[in-house]
Amino acid sequence: MLTALLQVTSSDDPSENLKMVRALMTEAAGQGAQFILTPEVTNCVSTSTTRQREVLQHEEDDLTLAGLRDHAQALGVWLLIGSLAVKTHDADGRFANRSIMIDPQGQIVARYDKIHMFDVQVTETETFRESRNYRPGDRAVIAETDFGKVGLTVCYDIRFPHLYAALAQAGAHILTVPAAFSPVTGAAHWESLLRARAIENGSWVLAPAQTGEHPKTRGRTRYTYGHSMVVAPWGEVIIDAGTDPGIHIFDLDDSSVSEARRRVPSLTHLRAFDGP
Template sequence: MRVAVCQLNSREDRAHNLSVARSLLERAAAGGAELAVLPEYVDFLGRAADAPKPEPVDGEFAEFFAAAARELGIWVHAGSFHETGPDDTRTFNTTLVFRPDGSLAATYRKIHLYDVEIAGRVSYQESRTVAPGEQTVVTEIGGVPTGLSICYDLRFPELYRRLAVAGARILVVPAAFMLHTGRDHWEVLLRARAIENQCYVLAAGQIGDHEPGRTCFGRSMIIDPWGTVLAQAPDAEGITVADLDLGRLETIREELPSLANRRL
């Protein structure tokens, strides 16, 4: 399976962000990708007060990426967006996955919310405006069981173990990882999730500055089940492509059967 991770610098202009996302999907399809993955909050990154009105899973956001999947004939993992939440004060941070015919294959709502206070560096309370999801999701993409997650989920290995035990061979991580944590933790955590679960990991990140005064790390990458980085994006918008060898994954699981040997 050929896959692409798309790296964007989404900001306040939603129409521009969606236009860039579409162009990257077109490049992925032209490069032979069967699946293209977009980053977290692909349509908007900025001040909460300026965020687009939350939408249902069949709203304009979904229609845009369903059309892209159908017109390009590829699987589209649409990063995430602000879905209508359980009350008037909170949304869901939601992933949608579309089949090549444009139909909706899966929905995942981010479970772990980024509530962090680092004195003098960052203050962010995602739970003030976002409600947590409650269900883990494994869906088939091109016949391959694929586990879904979003950004801060990456720090919780128990989620990924549940996905692997449920059959996942691919783990997908759309993100807007901050620069101050990303430069030390992003690659380490992604490679750890690949190694311990013997899965391919596809991580699509936001890159660059956005309001209010934050910077995303980027470095989108594709990692094999041995923990080897197969491809990594430079520090710019664009796509990064790699071919997944699913036979190699099964060989790794047979020769080093850590999943089969687990006792807890």
């Protein structure tokens, strides 16, 4: 199954980002892609809470979601919107970082809210407190598709292997990791973490990523690592997209999952234990 990862540099203007993503989807579908994946926060990359409150919407009103659903239907493709930043009805006003799977009829088949919040001090000058503006999800999610079960995760989730083991044990052959990774942690950890999750679970790992310097209206400038990546179930890196925006297409072969899990059936060897 031809599958396309879109590597993009989203701004803090959702309408412009929608135009960009729709154009890339059209191009990818024209090259034969039947499953297309976009990165984390496809609709808006912003470091300004004020700007986010101005442009973000609730899911039921979100123009990016509506536009991408319509376009997936027009193209007849499966679409993973890596994530959208959306408003919630929570009393504290925090947003959700929500990954959404769309079928070729434009219908939503699964939603996943990012569980693990990126609250870290990467360097002396680069600090992130995702939980300040986003509330964490509390449920692991598998999307049922006509090409298999897809386990949905987002970015910082990649550091928590128990989530991926749970998804694989529940039948996922494909694990998605849309991201807007920091250049510092990306250079140090991105490939190693993705390969580890693929190897541990004998699963495809598909990781479409934001890249570069993100145009902004206000707030500090945000930079992301890029290097959208596809890792096969045996751990081979099939695609490393580098840092330029673009489309990266490959053949998603489900038989390689069965082969990897036959050779090292570690998912059948998991045992409960006490302690420490």
